[in-house]
Structure formats: C-alpha cells, structure tokens
Amino acid sequence: MSLTLDQALERFQPALPLAVALSGGADSCALLVACARRWPGQVRALHVHHGLQPAADGFQAHCEALCRSLDLPLHTLHVDARHAAGESPEDAARRARYAALAAAAHEAGCAMVALAQHADDQAETLLLALSRGAGLAGLAGMRPDWTAGGMRFARPLLDVPGAALREFLRSQAIAWVEDPSNQDVRFTRNRIRARLTPALDQAFPGFRDTFARSARHAAQAQALLEEFGALDLAAAGAPPRLQALRALGRARQANLLRHWLRSVHGTQASEAQMEELLDQVQACTTRGHAIRLKVGLGFVTRDGERLAYTASV
Structure with missing residues (x-):
C-alpha cells in the first residue's frame, strides 16, 4: 500500500541523532526537509561528492544552500569512486558511498543514516533483478534497514511513490537538482525508468504496491534460506x-x-x-x-x- 511522506515518517522510528544522505536530488531533499521538521535539532546532512561528472560541484552547492536555509549542519565527503577493471561502475560507486557515509555518520555522532530510495526505486530494482535472472536475494529488492561498517542504515520511503516526494517539494517551494546521468539510457536502470515504468503505469497502475509485496515475500523466503544455510553449515x-x-x-x-x-x-x-x-x-x-x-x-x-x-x- 502506497504511503504519503508524512505516513512513512510516522512509521519510521529512527535512532537519533539521525544522518540523512543528501545528493541534492528531489528524493533526498524531500527526506531531509521532512526529517528536519519532524526531529528538530536531531538531524545532520551527509553529501557524497564522487567527482565522477562535471555537475558534481553544482550538486554540492545546492546541498549547501538547502542546509543553510534549514539551519542544518552539512558534512561533505569526497570519495574516489573509480572502478577497477572488470568491476561495475555502479557497484564501485555504491560501495565507496556507503563506506564514506558510515564513517562520516560515526564522526558526526549519529546513530543511523537514512536513505531516500522510494517505491519507484524498489520497482526498478525488482525489474533489474528479473532482467539479470537473479535469485531470491535479488528479487527481495532493497532492504528497508541493515547494518554496515558498524552503522545502521534505513530506507523509510520504500512505500512512497517518487511523484509524491516531488509534489511535497513543490508545495514547499523547495528546489532540487536533476542528475544528468539519470537520462543516460546506456544504463539499464535508466532504460527501465524511461521506457518500462511509463508502460507499467498505463497497464498496471498499482504495480508499485504489488511489486513491493512480491519483494517482501522474496525477502521472507530468502531469510528462511539463510537460516537453514547457517544451521546446515554449523552441522557440516x-x-x-x-x-x-x-x-x-x-x-x-x-x-x-x-x-x-x-x-x-x-x-x-x-x-x-x-x-x-x-x-x-x-x-x-x-x-x-x-x-x-x-x-x-x-x-x-x-x-x-x-x-x-x-x-x-
């Protein structure tokens, strides 16, 4: 069932103080603004500067301006996200980003990092997994919470459509930046977003909810497999x-x-x-x-x- 931003945050019970990963895009801007209002004085912003494209400095400038307007501290992290030969550029950037976020959140005294992936991102992840012939672990989609690098991470917006986040920002007259790489259809996820998602919206308007439900079922089954795997490994x-x-x-x-x-x-x-x-x-x-x-x-x-x-x- 799709939720509004307010409903999602009502369900979210973060460990405070909370760090919010802020890219400058609409999703993370909406999450930061909503969290800052809900938990005043308990929110910090973390911005990862990958240095992978010329627009990166503009993303940082927008994040700085937004945090000034909200009177929030911003920690900017410069990371080397270049990938090794034979390694996926997206995977390399993701690993570098999460490692940097965990380290910066620890340094800022935060107990959790919130990420802004939403219902559309979850649906895209499921379609991407299907396109690759993934097993249950892939079909489970993105986890709502986990621990890495000694830091707790959470995705409180997985039941919120991306359009709802943009509508929230418009209602508050808050700007965001568009990442030009999101238009590059050489990347499979971008092709899904540009070509498949609009078709699914027409054919199956409720696909975000049903895809999310399938991902939850897969996650439950995967958890059982992991439990049996641990028991069998202990015996063997x-x-x-x-x-x-x-x-x-x-x-x-x-x-x-x-x-x-x-x-x-x-x-x-x-x-x-x-x-x-x-x-x-x-x-x-x-x-x-x-x-x-x-x-x-x-x-x-x-x-x-x-x-x-x-x-x-």
Whole structure:
C-alpha cells in the first residue's frame, strides 16, 4: 500500500541523532526537509561528492544552500569512486558511498543514516533483478534497514511513490537538482525508468504496491534460506565436510555452499559455477578425486575430507 511522506515518517522510528544522505536530488531533499521538521535539532546532512561528472560541484552547492536555509549542519565527503577493471561502475560507486557515509555518520555522532530510495526505486530494482535472472536475494529488492561498517542504515520511503516526494517539494517551494546521468539510457536502470515504468503505469497502475509485496515475500523466503544455510553449515562444519554435504539433497547443498561462500569468504558462485561444484561434490567419493573450481576471485578446492576456499592474490 502506497504511503504519503508524512505516513512513512510516522512509521519510521529512527535512532537519533539521525544522518540523512543528501545528493541534492528531489528524493533526498524531500527526506531531509521532512526529517528536519519532524526531529528538530536531531538531524545532520551527509553529501557524497564522487567527482565522477562535471555537475558534481553544482550538486554540492545546492546541498549547501538547502542546509543553510534549514539551519542544518552539512558534512561533505569526497570519495574516489573509480572502478577497477572488470568491476561495475555502479557497484564501485555504491560501495565507496556507503563506506564514506558510515564513517562520516560515526564522526558526526549519529546513530543511523537514512536513505531516500522510494517505491519507484524498489520497482526498478525488482525489474533489474528479473532482467539479470537473479535469485531470491535479488528479487527481495532493497532492504528497508541493515547494518554496515558498524552503522545502521534505513530506507523509510520504500512505500512512497517518487511523484509524491516531488509534489511535497513543490508545495514547499523547495528546489532540487536533476542528475544528468539519470537520462543516460546506456544504463539499464535508466532504460527501465524511461521506457518500462511509463508502460507499467498505463497497464498496471498499482504495480508499485504489488511489486513491493512480491519483494517482501522474496525477502521472507530468502531469510528462511539463510537460516537453514547457517544451521546446515554449523552441522557440516566450516569449511564443510564432503560427507556431510553429500548427505543433503542437491538444493540444500547449494544453499549451504552459497551461505558458506557468502558469510565466510564474502564471495558468491555463478549459477554455472555452483552446478559444477555440486557435480564435483557428488563425484568426490574417492581420496584421489581433486576439486579446483574458480569461484568469485578465488578457487574452491578439496582439502582432505573438506572443501576449502582460497582467494586469488
């Protein structure tokens, strides 16, 4: 069910003082203004300057002007968001941004960072996951809250349509800046926003609510898989014993191995890599059967009666 901005903040119970990530775009401007009014004296603004495009200085200037008008402190963070060879530019920028936000929020004495992703962003995330053939973790969409770098993050606007945030700013005569990169249809998310979202609005006007409900169902199922993965890994050992793995069904083996790779080694296997690894585990019934399979940035190998993972140097 879609919410208004006021309704979303009524449900939001942040740890205070609260930091709000402010890009200068409409969504984060609306969140900052609404939070500052709801929790006066308890809100700080954090702006990440990526330096990836000429317009970045203009974003910073707008954030500074907005915070002056609200009498709010602004902490500007300059980060190096350049991506390594073979790395997604969006993923590199995201990791750099979250690390910088966590560090700055700690320095500012804040207990939580609020982010302004909304219902349209959640729908786009689900469509993006579908386009990539994602599993449950991807279909769960964006989490409403989590902890990273020792800092709590929250997305209180996931049930609020983006149009409602812009309407709020217009009603308050508050300006925002448009990121020119959002018009670049070379990026899949931008193509979804420009071409698919308008078509969905015409064909299924309530798609934001139904997509969000599907994402919540996927998140619940993913949480169960993670719980079973942790229980099975505890029983099989970390690293897992081959005999204990083979005692499980193939789907449960895959879930255990995904949990082990993700939780212990911070990596994940592609679908093809996982299928090959499962085949190797099933075939590994003699002492002489070796395993050496590329997964992520390292290799899964056999070490006696257990599996092992070694990251590439």
